[in-house]
Amino acid sequence: MVLAAALALVAALAQEFADPREEARRQKQLLLETAGILPTELIVEEGRDLFYRRGPSGKTMEACDFGLGPGVLEGAAARLPRYFLDTNRVEDLDSRILTCMTRVQGFRPEQVRRSEVVALAFYIASYSTGKPIQVRLLFPQERELYALGERLFYARSGARDMGCATCHVTYVGRRAGVLPYADVLGKDKSWTNWPAYRYSNDQAWTMQDRIRACYTVIGHPGPELYSLPILALQLFMAYHANGVVVEEWPAFVR
Structure with a gap:
C-alpha cells in the first residue's frame, strides 16, 4: 500500500517536471499516429x-x-x-x-x-517558418513602445506581487515548465512558440492570448485584446528574439 502510494507520487512528480518541449513532441507524435493530422x-x-x-x-x-x-x-x-x-x-x-x-x-x-x-x-x-526574427526600433513610436514593454515586463503587481520576469527570468531553471520568454542576456527561442495550438486545453492561441493568460496566473486583470500593454510586451520580447530562426509556426505546445 505504502509502496504503491510512493510509486504514484514518483510518477506524478516525473510528469510535473518533464521537459515541456519533449512532452509536446511526444503528444504531437501520438496525435499524428492516431488522427493522421494536427x-x-x-x-x-x-x-x-x-x-x-x-x-x-x-x-x-x-x-x-x-x-x-x-x-x-x-x-x-x-x-x-x-x-x-x-x-x-x-x-x-x-x-x-x-x-x-x-x-x-x-x-x-x-x-x-x-x-x-x-x-x-x-x-x-x-x-x-524557417525565417529569422527581425524586429527593429526605427521609429519613435517603436522605441517608446519598447520602453513601455520593458517596464511592464519587469513590473511586479497584482494580488501575488508578480510580473513576467518573476517566472521567465528569476525562476528559469528553478521551476518546472518555466521557459525564458525574454532573457535580455541572450536570444529568446520561446518567442517562436506562438501562435500555437495548446494540446493541454485544446485551444489555438496567439501571443496575445498567451500574455492575457499569464496575467491571470499572477492574479492581475488581463489587458484587453489588441491593447497597448499587449503590443508593448510583444515588441519588447520580439526585439530580444532577433536572429532566432522560427522552427515551426504555428507551433504545437503544452
Missing part, C-alpha cells in the same frame, strides 16, 4: 479560406500590407510588431489582421470574430 494544420487551412474570402468591400486580404507589400506573406510575421504608416501606430500580427479586415475588407469591428483572427494569424505565420 489541429494546427486544420486551423491553417481555415485561415487560408478566410484569407481569400472577399469582404464587404469586395477585397480579399491579398490587398493587405503586412509590412512587405500587399499580399506578401513570406517572412512578414517574423518582422512584427512594427510601425505602420497607414495607421500611425505599432501593430502586431493580430492587430494588423484586425486593421486589414476593417479598413481594407470593410468588415465592421463587431463583425470580426476572434476565432477568425487567430486562424488568419496561424495561416500568415506559417509563411515565416
Whole structure:
C-alpha cells in the first residue's frame, strides 16, 4: 500500500517536471499516429479560406500590407510588431489582421470574430517558418513602445506581487515548465512558440492570448485584446528574439 502510494507520487512528480518541449513532441507524435493530422494544420487551412474570402468591400486580404507589400506573406510575421504608416501606430500580427479586415475588407469591428483572427494569424505565420526574427526600433513610436514593454515586463503587481520576469527570468531553471520568454542576456527561442495550438486545453492561441493568460496566473486583470500593454510586451520580447530562426509556426505546445 505504502509502496504503491510512493510509486504514484514518483510518477506524478516525473510528469510535473518533464521537459515541456519533449512532452509536446511526444503528444504531437501520438496525435499524428492516431488522427493522421494536427489541429494546427486544420486551423491553417481555415485561415487560408478566410484569407481569400472577399469582404464587404469586395477585397480579399491579398490587398493587405503586412509590412512587405500587399499580399506578401513570406517572412512578414517574423518582422512584427512594427510601425505602420497607414495607421500611425505599432501593430502586431493580430492587430494588423484586425486593421486589414476593417479598413481594407470593410468588415465592421463587431463583425470580426476572434476565432477568425487567430486562424488568419496561424495561416500568415506559417509563411515565416524557417525565417529569422527581425524586429527593429526605427521609429519613435517603436522605441517608446519598447520602453513601455520593458517596464511592464519587469513590473511586479497584482494580488501575488508578480510580473513576467518573476517566472521567465528569476525562476528559469528553478521551476518546472518555466521557459525564458525574454532573457535580455541572450536570444529568446520561446518567442517562436506562438501562435500555437495548446494540446493541454485544446485551444489555438496567439501571443496575445498567451500574455492575457499569464496575467491571470499572477492574479492581475488581463489587458484587453489588441491593447497597448499587449503590443508593448510583444515588441519588447520580439526585439530580444532577433536572429532566432522560427522552427515551426504555428507551433504545437503544452
